[in-house]
Amino acid sequence: AQSVTQLGSHVSVSEGALVLLRCNYSSSVPPYLFWYVQYPNQGLQLLLKYTTGATLVKGINGFEAEFKKSETSFHLTKPSAHMSDAAEYFCAVSVSPAFTGGGNKLTFGTGTQLKVEL
Amino acid sequence: NAGVTQTPKFRVLKTGQSMTLLCAQDMNHEYMYWYRQDPGMGLRLIHYSVGEGTTAKGEVPDGYNVSRLKKQNFLLGLESAAPSQTSVYFCASSYRQETQYFGPGTRLLVL
Numbered sequence: 001a002q003s004v005t006q007l008g009s010h011v012s013v014s015e016g017a018l019v020l021l022r023c024n025y026s027s028s029v030p031p032y033l034f035w036y037v038q039y040p041n042q043g044l045q046l047l048l049k050y051t052t053g054a055t056l057v058k059g060i061n062g063f064e065a066e067f068k069k070s071e072t073s074f075h076l077t078k079p080s081a082h083m084s085d086a087a088e089y090f091c092a093v094s095v096s097p098a099f100t101g102g103g104n105k106l107t108f109g110t111g112t113q114l115k116v117e118l
Numbered sequence: 119n120a121g122v123t124q125t126p127k128f129r130v131l132k133t134g135q136s137m138t139l140l141c142a143q144d145m146n147h148e149y150m151y152w153y154r155q156d157p158g159m160g161l162r163l164i165h166y167s168v169g170e171g172t173t174a175k176g177e178v179p180d181g182y183n184v185s186r187l188k189k190q191n192f193l194l195g196l197e198s199a200a201p202s203q204t205s206v207y208f209c210a211s212s213y214r215q216e217t218q219y220f221g222p223g224t225r226l227l228v229l
Contacts, residue, residue, distance in 0.1 A: 009158070034217075036220075041223075042222060042223070043122075043208055043220035043221050043222045043223055044161075044208065044210075044220040045220070046217050046218075046219075049217060090160060090161070105163055105166065105176065106151075106161075106163070106218060108160035108161040108162070109160055110158055110159060110160040111158075111160055
């Protein structure tokens with residue numbers, strides 16, 4: 001079974017400051033990792049994902065994340081926060097279909113609410 | 119392309135009433151999912167389907183039933199609603215094991 005831990009349910013940064021949202025995962029087989037963003041009263045939108053290959057993954061809106069197997073981490077970063085980044089962010093894990101025999105069950109973390117202040 | 123749509127957007131039920139939530143996707147995706155989102159708990163998988171006519175249980179299936187009679191539709195039913203089912207329900211779809219695309223959600227309040 002897989003699990004995800006997001007450290008910090010609320011993170012506050014100043015506009016222009018570095019954004020760092022932490023995600024650690026647990027998986028007995030090679031994981032697929034995702035970051036989703038949810039704006040108020042909306043569904044989830046994919047920011048970026050890691051499946052295989054390059055461990056530094058770039059996503060939309062200037063976000064990126066690095067897969068670190070030794071640390072079982074997939075932290076989300078953005079060099080300079082913008083007011084429009086205020087939202088809730090979810091880290092999620094699944095596994096390669098080679099291990100599931102079907103389905104693509106995502107396991108989500110509990111979310112981190114990002115607040116951006118002037 | 120509408121993507122993933124959900125009907126209704128908001129509903130209030132009394133305890134014991136039944137209802138069906140409809141999810142539709144126009145991306146010809148094989149896989150569809152139903153999640154519930156509760157404060158501080160992230161999203162939890164209720165049921166999913168890997169193709170027309172097939173369904174499977176997720177993490178929290180009790181009190182819910184689903185049907186996938188057509189590839190583009192995935193229905194979630196509550197036979198006898200309980201206050202514990204007050205939540206925001208999200209449908210998602212994917213092309214096999216690829217990225218999941220989410221609908222806008224249905225807010226359900228059970229009194």
